[in-house]
Amino acid sequence: MVSRETDGARPAEDTGRPGAVRLADVTHRYGEGDDAVTAVGPVGLDIEPGEFVVLVGASGCGKSTLLRLIAGFERPTRGTVTVSGAAPRPGQQAGVVFQQPRLLPWRTVGGNIDLALRYAGVPRDLWETRRAELLHRVGLDGTERRRVWEISGGQQQRVAIARTLAADNPVLLLDEPFAALDALTRERLQEDVRRVTARTGGTTVFVTHSADEAVFLGSRVVVLSRRPGTVVLDLPVGLPRGDVDAEDVRGGAEFAALRARVAHEVKAAAA
Amino acid sequence: MPPASAAPAALRDPVDEAEPAPRRRARSRTGGALRRLALPLGSLLLFLAVWQSVAAAGTWSETLVPPPARVWDAFVDVSTTHDGVRGYNGTYLVEHLGISLRRIALGAGLGIALGVAAGLVMGTVGWVRSLFEPWITFLRTLPPLAYFSLLIVWLGIDEEPKITLLAVAAFPPVAVATTAAVAAAPRHLQEAARALGGSRRDVVRDVVLPSALPEIFTGVRLAVGVAYSSLVAAELVNGLPGIGGMVKDAANYNNTPVVLVGIAAIGVSGLLIDGALLRLERAVVPWRGHA
Numbered sequence: 001m002v003s004r005e006t007d008g009a010r011p012a013e014d015t016g017r018p019g020a021v022r023l024a025d026v027t028h029r030y031g032e033g034d035d036a037v038t039a040v041g042p043v044g045l046d047i048e049p050g051e052f053v054v055l056v057g058a059s060g061c062g063k064s065t066l067l068r069l070i071a072g073f074e075r076p077t078r079g080t081v082t083v084s085g086a087a088p089r090p091g092q093q094a095g096v097v098f099q100q101p102r103l104l105p106w107r108t109v110g111g112n113i114d115l116a117l118r119y120a121g122v123p124r125d126l127w128e129t130r131r132a133e134l135l136h137r138v139g140l141d142g143t144e145r146r147r148v149w150e151i152s153g154g155q156q157q158r159v160a161i162a163r164t165l166a167a168d169n170p171v172l173l174l175d176e177p178f179a180a181l182d183a184l185t186r187e188r189l190q191e192d193v194r195r196v197t198a199r200t201g202g203t204t205v206f207v208t209h210s211a212d213e214a215v216f217l218g219s220r221v222v223v224l225s226r227r228p229g230t231v232v233l234d235l236p237v238g239l240p241r242g243d244v245d246a247e248d249v250r251g252g253a254e255f256a257a258l259r260a261r262v263a264h265e266v267k268a269a270a271a
Numbered sequence: 272m273p274p275a276s277a278a279p280a281a282l283r284d285p286v287d288e289a290e291p292a293p294r295r296r297a298r299s300r301t302g303g304a305l306r307r308l309a310l311p312l313g314s315l316l317l318f319l320a321v322w323q324s325v326a327a328a329g330t331w332s333e334t335l336v337p338p339p340a341r342v343w344d345a346f347v348d349v350s351t352t353h354d355g356v357r358g359y360n361g362t363y364l365v366e367h368l369g370i371s372l373r374r375i376a377l378g379a380g381l382g383i384a385l386g387v388a389a390g391l392v393m394g395t396v397g398w399v400r401s402l403f404e405p406w407i408t409f410l411r412t413l414p415p416l417a418y419f420s421l422l423i424v425w426l427g428i429d430e431e432p433k434i435t436l437l438a439v440a441a442f443p444p445v446a447v448a449t450t451a452a453v454a455a456a457p458r459h460l461q462e463a464a465r466a467l468g469g470s471r472r473d474v475v476r477d478v479v480l481p482s483a484l485p486e487i488f489t490g491v492r493l494a495v496g497v498a499y500s501s502l503v504a505a506e507l508v509n510g511l512p513g514i515g516g517m518v519k520d521a522a523n524y525n526n527t528p529v530v531l532v533g534i535a536a537i538g539v540s541g542l543l544i545d546g547a548l549l550r551l552e553r554a555v556v557p558w559r560g561h562a
């Protein structure tokens with residue numbers, strides 16, 4: 001049932017490079033005994049440094065669980081997860097953008113960014129410029145002093161993205177970050193993320209329900225089956241990246257064909 | 272109100288025409304302030320009137336129910352030097368109060384600091400909580416007077432037993448409130464901080480502690496209240512100078528007016544301190560309701 005369209009196995013030493021993510025025969029179960037739920041697996045996935053992998057699949061198939069495994073918040077029940085060649089630990093190798101912004105309400109917008117800069121070990125005298133830089137990157141110049149509940153949900157999500165970029169992690173994990181946003185904001189942020197990751201050259205793992213979002217963002221789209229999720233399609237996407245016009249990408253025939261293919265596989269896998 | 276002024280004049284709200292919105296709001300604000308001031312003031316006047324008429328009826332002796340004027344005289348007496356006597360027992364009322372407030376600040380301050388520290392540890396480490404929580408609950412149910420005699424035996428009759436009593440009384444409410452709030456610190460925010468590279472200590476300082484602050488403040492206000500109500504007990508032995516000592520000493524001589532002056536001083540200063548704590552809380556926890 002698995003159709004692999006990438007070129008076979010990679011040399012083992014590659015998996016130790018910064019930004020490489022490797023899941024070998026990974027299964028994760030929540031709970032014990034009769035209450036145990038197998039959330040995901042077995043999944044094998046080799047992600048090269050610099051790839052933008054999008055995980056797509058029905059609700060509850062284990063996408064968030066996979067991200068939590070890569071982030072180091074969960075240990076796999078079976079199999080191994082390595083990130084940059086080591087077992088993942090929270091905050092060490094990968095930056096995470098959660099489905100909800102999860103900003104600290106007792107800190108201002110700028111204060112939330114500062115916290116990330118401090119944790120990233122950035123010297124204090126550089127905070128001001130770095131903070132302004134990060135907020136500029138997500139289009140929120142001059143919002144430093146705002147309270148987080150005074151800005152919109154979409155703006156909060158952009159602050160969450162900005163603070164995650166503070167650490168310059170070789171791996172970036174995003175769990176349906178745009179799910180709660182309106183279509184217009186979502187498209188803007190998709191273009192932002194596409195541009196930003198093309199420039200930084202890090203590895204990205206992005207979770208979504210949407211075939212459209214998957215094909216637009218990913219350099220590779222991975223479709224998961226129903227729970228427990230396994231890989232049913234692993235599809236390279238060759239659409240142009242970097243400084244390109246988003247309208248052109250979305251308007252092309254190749255985009256439409258890939259999107260239809262992914263949408264079909266997601267539907268088939270969920271049935 | 273831009274929509275109203277943009278509408279044709281005929282459609283506009285006549286009240287809006289007569290009076291712009293900001294002024295209306297200002298008036299209703301002074302109305303609220305009037306109500307907040309007038310009602311308590313009215314009840315105070317009513318209370319004084321009832322008191323005066325009960326005292327004037329003469330059903331009870333002046334020792335039991337002295338008239339308001341006698342209490343006022345006592346207030347003036349303990350606040351000034353008269354017939355060569357300085358205040359009450361050589362100390363003015365404000366000095367008695369100041370000495371007591373210093374004891375409260377030291378004792379309750381110590382208890383609050385220890386309570387926050389204990390709550391932080393108990394809220395984060397499960398077995399420490401299981402070990403100590405029953406003891407703290409036990410301590411909390413004890414009236415401070417119950418262990419005061421023991422403190423005297425152990426620590427003598429100077430400042431130490433008084434400060435200790437207030438500290439022991441203030442400790443449990445803060446420890447209990449802090450423990451509960453720390454244990455309930457939002458998981459998803461702790462996870463977010465760890466994902467940014469925060470250490471365990473960072474997470475406690477930047478997420479757990481701030482998220483617990485509103486509850487800690489509630490505990491502190493409770494603790495100050497408990498310390499206040501233990502004040503007279505703490506100053507039962509060798510409490511002069513001190514407002515509680517003054518009340519107790521005056522009671523020994525059936526000096527009811529001075530007792531009442533002391534009680535009023537304790538009550539009013541307690542209200543002022545609680546108000547100050549509330550203000551402090553609003554300044555320190557501006558996100559209350561937004562977490």
Ligand SMILES: Nc1ncnc2c1ncn2[C@@H]1O[C@H](COP(=O)(O)OP(=O)(O)OP(=O)(O)O)[C@@H](O)[C@H]1O
Binds near residue numbers: 040060062064065227
């Ligand atoms: N902490 C947990 N304890 C027990 N079961 C869990 C836990 N977290 C997730 N699960 C279960 O594991 C399965 C996969 O959950 P997961 O959150 O990974 O799905 P998902 O693909 O991210 O779904 P969605 O698209 O709705 O976010 C679900 O059936 C869920 O009920």
Ligand SMILES: [Mg+2]
Binds near residue numbers: 063064065175
């Ligand atoms: Mg999910």
